[in-house]
Amino acid sequence: MIDFHTHILPNIDDGSRSIEETFNLIQEAKQAGFEGIVLTSHYIENYYETDTPEREVWVNAIKENLVAKGIDTNLYLGNEIYLSNNMMNLLIQGKAATINNTCYVLFEMPLNNEPMNLYDVIYSLQENKLIPVLAHPERYSYIQKEPELVYDLIQKGCLMQGNFGSILGEYGNKAKMILQKLLENNSIHFLGTDVHREKTIYPRIPIALSIIEDIVGFDKVDTITKINPRLALANKKIEIDEPYEVKLTFKEKLEMLIKK
Numbered sequence: 001m002i003d004f005h006t007h008i009l010p011n012i013d014d015g016s017r018s019i020e021e022t023f024n025l026i027q028e029a030k031q032a033g034f035e036g037i038v039l040t041s042h043y044i045e046n047y048y049e050t051d052t053p054e055r056e057v058w059v060n061a062i063k064e065n066l067v068a069k070g071i072d073t074n075l076y077l078g079n080e081i082y083l084s085n086n087m088m089n090l091l092i093q094g095k096a097a098t099i100n101n102t103c104y105v106l107f108e109m110p111l112n113n114e115p116m117n118l119y120d121v122i123y124s125l126q127e128n129k130l131i132p133v134l135a136h137p138e139r140y141s142y143i144q145k146e147p148e149l150v151y152d153l154i155q156k157g158c159l160m161q162g163n164f165g166s167i168l169g170e171y172g173n174k175a176k177m178i179l180q181k182l183l184e185n186n187s188i189h190f191l192g193t194d195v196h197r198e199k200t201i202y203p204r205i206p207i208a209l210s211i212i213e214d215i216v217g218f219d220k221v222d223t224i225t226k227i228n229p230r231l232a233l234a235n236k237k238i239e240i241d242e243p244y245e246v247k248l249t250f251k252e253k254l255e256m257l258i259k260k
Contacts (some may be wrong), residue, residue: 002036002097002229003029004161005080005106005192008056012050013042015196022062025195026073028202036074036229038192040106040135043096044082052077052097076100076233080135081107083115088124098130100236106161108135109236114142114149126157133232136163136194137187139171140178147178147246148198150187154243161190162224164208165201167215177252183215185244190232191224 007015008025016022029037039059042048059077066073074208078099081087087107090096098105105125108117125132127207137143137150150160165171182188191212193201201208213221231238 001034001068002038002233003034003193003195004190004229004232005040005163005194005239006036006037007041007194007196008037009039009041009055009062012055012058013048015041015064021198023065024198025202026062026066026071026075027197028198029193030071030073030200032205034073036076036233038076038099038106038229038233040048040078040080040099040192043090045080045084045090049059049095052079052094053094055097055100061067070169077106078106081105083107083109085117085119085121088128089129091128099133100233100235102232103130104133104159104232104235105130106133109135109140111139112141116139121250122153122156122158131159133159133161133190135161135192136147136166136171136175136180138162138166138175138182141174144174144178147248149180150182151185151243152188154240158239159188159189159240160186161192163194164205164212167208167211168204170201172175177255178246180215181246183212183220185246186241187243187246188224189238189240 007013008022010016010019010022016025055077059075063075077097079096081096122132143149162179166175169176195201228238
């Protein structure tokens with residue numbers, strides 16, 4: 001498997017706090033069954049702004065250390081970029097990075113306020129032959145209220161990356177319910193741990209995989225944890241299954257009002 005979303009680089013964002021924790025996390029990932037890890041540190045303007053060259057130095061140093069230790073885990077550089085009108089410029093200037101220098105771009109949105117410029121930013125990326133990948137759609141409060149937005153974004157060319165932890169309830173019952181529905185409706189194309197700390201999500205990956213396999217089956221799990229990530233890392237086109245629009249029933253809408 002390939003972990004498509006992590007915060008493992010040390011002292012770059014709110015993830016790993018030391019090189020020791022970084023190596024512990026890599027070991028945990030390997031034990032959980034991940035052969036590759038995409039290092040998607042936050043890039044948020046005026047907050048987390050470690051540029052691509054500096055992060056590349058870290059990645060290369062860690063890779064050399066892994067080779068010396070005989071640990072055969074593949075590392076790939078990327079970013080989780082916070083949505084902004086300046087996003088394309090950040091990529092052009094080498095401040096933020098696509099996934100493994102490919103056409104795939106992982107981005108995140110505000111958790112509670114739907115951005116007015118969402119479609120403009122997506123269009124600017126696509127104009128430059130880039131493919132937007134939305135991080136953890138199940139976690140946004142406005143998607144939890146109106147999951148149809150995910151269907152619309154996929155129809156406009158976006159791909160979706162769900163978090164393993166969401167299916168375990170780590171982000172609340174609403175995120176759990178929405179991720180399950182997105183999985184059922186062909187609306188998740190990658191999975192990632194979004195790991196920030198050791199001894200958190202990696203030891204629970206077998207449980208998460210079992211639950212997700214019960215929802216979509218072994219072949220689909222294989223697609224979103226292995227096949228699609230490998231295609232993205234190789235800068236190849238991903239053929240997606242036709243999504244179905246997720247609509248909440250009246251009862252589910254009431255449950256969403258009650259659930260946390």
